[in-house]
Amino acid sequence: MIKIADLHRSFGGQTVLRGVSLSVADKELIAIIGESGGGKSVLLRHLIGLLKPDRGTVQVEGEDITTLTGRKLDRIREKFGVVFQGGALFDSFTVYDNIAFPLKEKTKLPKQEIHERVEEALEDVGLKGMESKYPAEISGGMKKRVALARALITEPKIVLFDEPTTGLDPIMLHAIHKLITDTHRKYGFTGVMISHDIPEIFHVADRIAFLYRGVIELVGTPREIRTSSDPVVRQFIRGSLRGPIEIV
């Protein structure tokens, strides 16, 4: 479904990605873990063409999106749903309008059908009754759920999650993870998720990729990552202060 090959990206002389290569299979939910500021969000933004690489390719269903622009790129983007780190909800819209927005703008569905789908999505994320609230009036956890509902409303083939649980309490974190696995099962999308939630992420993702110093250090099933003998991976998943990862 997605194939990243030898992706390089620098910002003003600082190299963030040094040759990332990763394949994501159809309907797979893969989590990318790694240090803060290590380039995970930068990598995710390349998958939808929000950033262009210095070198390398990103193939989505066999088409290299790094060379696409305009309508051709938009055609690929229509396959995606994105849950941004802070939710990226439109603050002048209500919860209902935020979720309905992609359907109103991208489809010609009748009002009644849009209404039904938004209500269903709200029920899926447990936010029934919150339709008329504005993003400023709801909690961080609710915002993430609204963002998830908005990302899924068009039933995209691929969903990108940029740290969907950052800043949430443990209960809400579990609730969001459960929501992601439930919706993944229900809609059958291909998912790429950036996360810091160790060990919780091992119960959510099919595979884990560890990004370290601009390259994918290790990819494997949660079990393979957990039992890895790689000292960098071991230090990261244990959260140890001692090891090859230097704390800046």
Add this chain to the structure above:
Amino acid sequence: MIEKFLRATGSWAISILRRMGHMFLFLLRSIYYIFVPPFKFRLLLREIRFIGTKSMTVILLMGSFTGMVLALQIFYTLRKVGSEAMLGPAVAISLIRELGPVLSALTITGRAGSALAAEIGIMRISEQIDALTAMALSPIRYLIVPKMVAAVIVFPLLAAIYDVIGIFGGYFVGVKLLGLSAGTYFSQMKHFIVMEDITIGMYKALTFGVLVLWICCYKGFYTGYGAEGVSKATTEAVVMSSVLILVSDYVLGAFFI
């Protein structure tokens, strides 16, 4: 030494040119989306309300006091040469050709331009613009075009209101306070003001509208990171717009004189 100086100057000139080109392309893209459907009429009405209707109070206040001050100062000068009867045309021409369009544009820049730059900037740093792009929707179509079109409609209208209110402000001071006859104030105005004066004023207001919204939207759209970035973008938008209003006013004034 000379080579180093030339290199630094060249690199500075290239970066300025690149930035100008970037700004110009932004304007061209905005103009392109004005003519390509789907058109966002509801968003346009919202922006007309924000830039226009909500600026009315301050425009009325500024306009009336500008006319009043103008009448006071001009009356003082005209009295010295015994031409008090020319107060009406002097106030009206100053307002219609110059002060109406310029001061209304500066007022809207301070009230709405800064708010628009900040709004777009916050949308950028909170990833709302990226969310639109990720949905395969053009942020320019949704955020910039309605504001630009609203400016083209609203700036000339507000300038016209500013002119009228200013003329009545001048009337209040000249006729009610300084004792000039109402007939003299208005009849002289009728003789001296020609359609060309009004057209020039409207051209200026239109130009300022495009300039202000272009600069404010561009600065917000490409804001820096965090609160500091938005604050810097807003300040730059207001300062640059205000300077460009005055510079273009001179250029247009020299062209039409």
